[in-house]
Amino acid sequence: MELIVFDLDGTLLNSSGQLSKFSQDTLAALSKRGIAYTVATGRSLHASRELLHGQGFMLPQVFKNGVMIWNPQSDAYSHQSYLSLDEIKHVIEAALAQQLSPFIFTFEPGNRHAIYHGPLQNDLEAMLARQFVDQKGVAVRALAQLPAAAEITNISAIGMPAAVSAIQQMIHNEKHLVAYVGPAWENEKWRWIDIHHADASKGGAIDILRQQLGLTRVVCFGDSANDLSMFARADEAYAPANATAEVRQAATAIIGHHDEDGIARFLRERFL
Numbered sequence: 001m002e003l004i005v006f007d008l009d010g011t012l013l014n015s016s017g018q019l020s021k022f023s024q025d026t027l028a029a030l031s032k033r034g035i036a037y038t039v040a041t042g043r044s045l046h047a048s049r050e051l052l053h054g055q056g057f058m059l060p061q062v063f064k065n066g067v068m069i070w071n072p073q074s075d076a077y078s079h080q081s082y083l084s085l086d087e088i089k090h091v092i093e094a095a096l097a098q099q100l101s102p103f104i105f106t107f108e109p110g111n112r113h114a115i116y117h118g119p120l121q122n123d124l125e126a127m128l129a130r131q132f133v134d135q136k137g138v139a140v141r142a143l144a145q146l147p148a149a150a151e152i153t154n155i156s157a158i159g160m161p162a163a164v165s166a167i168q169q170m171i172h173n174e175k176h177l178v179a180y181v182g183p184a185w186e187n188e189k190w191r192w193i194d195i196h197h198a199d200a201s202k203g204g205a206i207d208i209l210r211q212q213l214g215l216t217r218v219v220c221f222g223d224s225a226n227d228l229s230m231f232a233r234a235d236e237a238y239a240p241a242n243a244t245a246e247v248r249q250a251a252t253a254i255i256g257h258h259d260e261d262g263i264a265r266f267l268r269e270r271f272l
Contacts, residue, residue, distance in 0.1 A: 003059070003215050004030070004037035004271075005206065005230065006263065007222035008048065009185065011240055012039075014259050017185055019051055026264035029272050031056035038062070038209075040202040042180065042194055042226055044105060044153075045070050046113060046135040060212065064105070065180065065226045066205035067153045067196050079208055080107065081200035083152040087176050091155055091195055092118070092143070094170050098163040101125045103132075104143065106150045114139040116146040124158060124187055154196040158184050164191040171195060180226040194226075203229025221263050223247055238266065 006012040014020055019027075030037055040062035041048060048063065060071045060078065069079040088104070095102040101118040108114055115138060120126045132140045157167065164181055171179040178198045184190040206218055220227070220234040223243035231237035231250045239251035240262045248254050256262025 001213060001215050002217040005218060005220040006039050007227050008039055008041040008043060010223035011221050011258055012263055020261055022261045023264040026267050027055050035271055040205060040230055046138050060209060062202060062205040064154050066200040066202045069205055081197040083197050085148060088155050094167050095157045098166055100157040100159040100163055103156045105153045107153055114141060116141050116143045118143045154194055156194045158190055158192050161191050164193045167193055182224050201229040203233040206230055206233040
């Protein structure tokens with residue numbers, strides 16, 4: 001069995017965070033031909049569900065950069081890598097010191113998700129909090145309500161590059177943590193940072209899917225540093241023209257820009 005694995009933001013999705021009609025039609029054609037595909041994304045399930053609904057994503061899906069693998073057939077997670085409150089306590093302190101509000105994502109009893117955040121520092125953070133509230137199945141609460149025994153999937157923040165870089169540097173020597181940084185599509189002047197357990201990666205999730213699904217080949221697409229571990233495990237790895245220099249260098253080949261349906265056009269030439 002050959003499996004195609006897509007990153008979402010900056011890859012399969014355009015710069016507006018949407019799946020174009022051309023890409024939707026391409027996925028429908030792949031599904032009709034019986035060609036298997038799934039996603040490996042830094043997004044959560046709840047931030048991806050609406051985008052993926054009706055697009056033929058029937059196989060296990062990788063969320064939060066490999067922290068969680070969700071099986072749509074059983075509507076349950078088959079794999080999780082959690083952080084302890086002790087492991088992220090100083091990360092929270094560092095974010096607050098940089099005048100950024102940390103957003104802490106948890107998995108709670110009853111297959112529920114919750115997001116806890118500190119005092120909101122600006123309009124962009126307030127907008128993000130409202131977006132989280134709008135996601136079905138996600139509770140949004142104040143940081144002071146975070147349970148001591150919370151099962152934490154990841155912690156994120158958004159802000160100016162210097163502030164985000166300061167947090168990233170602090171994480172560098174923490175053996176249990178890994179941080180990914182990238183441009184924020186909400187505001188081109190800002191950067192995202194996402195921190196999770198060092199044992200979790202897209203590459204590790206690909207290894208699990210190989211075992212679960214009996215895969216013989218993996219073909220993947222990605223654009224950012226969090227895709228490099230997946231590139232290393234795949235048989236073929238393709239980067240859109242907008243990918244970072246490091247990712248383009250690691251790719252089997254560079255294909256079209258994500259705002260020009262580069263992945264979908266490649267898929268039509270290769271598989272359809």
